Amino acid sequence: MSSTLLRTTPALRTALGASGAVRRAGAMASTSFVRGKATLPELSYDYGALEPHISGKIMELHHAKHHQTYVNGLNSALQTIAEAESKGDFTKAATVAPLLNFHGGGHINHSLFWENLAPASRDGGGQPDGALKKAIDSDFGSFDTFRSQMNTALAGIQGSGWAWLVKDKASGTLGLVTRANQDPVSGPCVPLLGIDAWEHAYYLQYQNRKAEYFDAIWNVVNWKTVATRFEKA
Amino acid sequence: MVNIGNLWQYLALQSPLQSMSGDHLNHTHTKMAVTAYALPTLAFAYDALEPHISAQIMELHHGKHHQAYVTNLNKALASHATAAAAHDIAGQIALQQTIKFNGGGHINHSLFWKNLAPAGSDDARPDAAAGLVAAIEKTWESLDGFKRAFSAALLGIQGSGWGWLVRDGDPGGGGGLRIVTTKDQDPVVGGDVPVFAVDMWEHAYYLQYLNGKAAYVENIWNVVNWKTAGERYLGTSKGRVKPETR
Numbered sequence: 278m279s280s281t282l283l284r285t286t287p288a289l290r291t292a293l294g295a296s297g298a299v300r301r302a303g304a305m306a307s308t309s310f311v312r313g314k315a316t317l318p319e320l321s322y323d324y325g326a327l328e329p330h331i332s333g334k335i336m337e338l339h340h341a342k343h344h345q346t347y348v349n350g351l352n353s354a355l356q357t358i359a360e361a362e363s364k365g366d367f368t369k370a371a372t373v374a375p376l377l378n379f380h381g382g383g384h385i386n387h388s389l390f391w392e393n394l395a396p397a398s399r400d401g402g403g404q405p406d407g408a409l410k411k412a413i414d415s416d417f418g419s420f421d422t423f424r425s426q427m428n429t430a431l432a433g434i435q436g437s438g439w440a441w442l443v444k445d446k447a448s449g450t451l452g453l454v455t456r457a458n459q460d461p462v463s464g465p466c467v468p469l470l471g472i473d474a475w476e477h478a479y480y481l482q483y484q485n486r487k488a489e490y491f492d493a494i495w496n497v498v499n500w501k502t503v504a505t506r507f508e509k510a
Numbered sequence: 511m512v513n514i515g516n517l518w519q520y521l522a523l524q525s526p527l528q529s530m531s532g533d534h535l536n537h538t539h540t541k542m543a544v545t546a547y548a549l550p551t552l553a554f555a556y557d558a559l560e561p562h563i564s565a566q567i568m569e570l571h572h573g574k575h576h577q578a579y580v581t582n583l584n585k586a587l588a589s590h591a592t593a594a595a596a597h598d599i600a601g602q603i604a605l606q607q608t609i610k611f612n613g614g615g616h617i618n619h620s621l622f623w624k625n626l627a628p629a630g631s632d633d634a635r636p637d638a639a640a641g642l643v644a645a646i647e648k649t650w651e652s653l654d655g656f657k658r659a660f661s662a663a664l665l666g667i668q669g670s671g672w673g674w675l676v677r678d679g680d681p682g683g684g685g686g687l688r689i690v691t692t693k694d695q696d697p698v699v700g701g702d703v704p705v706f707a708v709d710m711w712e713h714a715y716y717l718q719y720l721n722g723k724a725a726y727v728e729n730i731w732n733v734v735n736w737k738t739a740g741e742r743y744l745g746t747s748k749g750r751v752k753p754e755t756r
């Protein structure tokens with residue numbers, strides 16, 4: 278994998294600007310709501326920090342454009358529902374449910390995703406240790422088996438969607454689930470690690486070779502975040 | 511040995527609304543009694559749709575994405591034939607979703623290529639489909655009104671999928687036009703006849719339009735093959751791809 282795989286067009290370079298915006302390191306991204314409004318979380322690393330595994334251009338578009346669109350769509354759905362509610366128009370409120378699920382799910386999923394990535398030079402890559410490692414070994418057999426099962430799940434998604442490592446709250450065991458489009462993980466499953474299998478997550482760099490993206494992303498998985506989520510779940 | 515000789519028939523059997531005529535059952539039986547589908551050749555060069563759809567997109571879309579659907583469809587159909595020969599019903603059922611996804615991908619892209627034409631060509635002019643345009647104007651008041659409604663449907667798709675203009679093909683159904691969307695690679699089967707299709711998977715536009723899918727939707731009207739659409743509407747082309755076999 279190398280950044281030479283990236284093919285850019287003049288239009289793309291223009292759209293992204295010469296340098297690419299720099300996101301200052303800050304608090305960990307979170308699903309933050311300010312006065313009832315969802316906002317785009319800041320990343321704790323620069324757009325280019327995940328290269329060569331995920332290009333800076335992908336990261337910038339993915340965060341600043343795609344995620345922002347989900348944030349806007351979520352706020353708009355919430356506003357429509359609030360207005361409908363204030364008029365007692367519950368039919369109207371109910372018809373917004375698919376938009377709420379799609380944009381709300383998109384906001385939640387991407388917020389979790391940014392947090393479970395980190396530069397390979399910092400916390401990204403490698404393997405989990407401690408209690409998380411024990412749980413993976415016990416529930417999947419080994420880390421390698423887990424990783425290959427997750428890659429198989431990702432490759433098997435027919436259309437847009439996500440694959441997640443989850444913890445079942447009731448049994449405490451780990452498992453893999455996939456979700457279509459932006460459907461969020463809910464119910465008894467707590468999401469620990471999500472991988473975005475939408476084409477926008479990899480197309481500019483990997484085009485149709487999505488298996489290469491699914492292999493490369495393990496170099497930038499932040500196991501510290503996954504372990505923290507595991508312990509809290 | 512059960513022969514899944516025709517993909518259309520197979521997929522239509524998944525739908526309770528199927529009404530199939532025999533004239534699209536144009537395929538070659540091999541000695542193995544399993545039809546192998548092949549990537550159709552395009553009627554135009556990869557760069558012929560520029561600047562609206564780039565050559566790089568067309569090359570990947572046809573040469574890689576569509577090819578993968580064909581390859582995986584053939585694999586699944588071969589496995590299905592083996593399972594059928596072994597009277598393995600569970601094995602056949604287990605393959606249905608794979609056949610639907612890849613078979614749908616093959617059908618949808620085959621229809622899509624044929625309903626595209628270079629901008630400015632005679633085929634890309636709405637007056638190449640006078641009968642269809644008259645029916646569109648009757649339903650949506652104007653061609654522009656239809657384009658607005660169709661574009662809104664395309665932009666409303668959540669995730670991967672397709673937008674379609676379809677004609678009601680059920681006997682006695684009136685032949686009315688409707689806009690429908692399908693998710694992922696779900697094809698239009700059953701009573702509806704596809705008139706034209708627009709691919710809304712991100713791979714269809716991302717290298718050129720990035721997250722700006724509204725611009726892709728706006729520009730695709732320049733490369734719609736109205737002649738093909740008009741023929742599918744009138745039934746002079748079946749509107750059903752005759753899958754090419756090898």
Ligand SMILES: [Fe+2]
Nearest residue numbers: 343473475478
């Ligand atoms: Fe995404």
Ligand SMILES: [Fe+2]
Nearest residue numbers: 575709711714
């Ligand atoms: Fe496609």
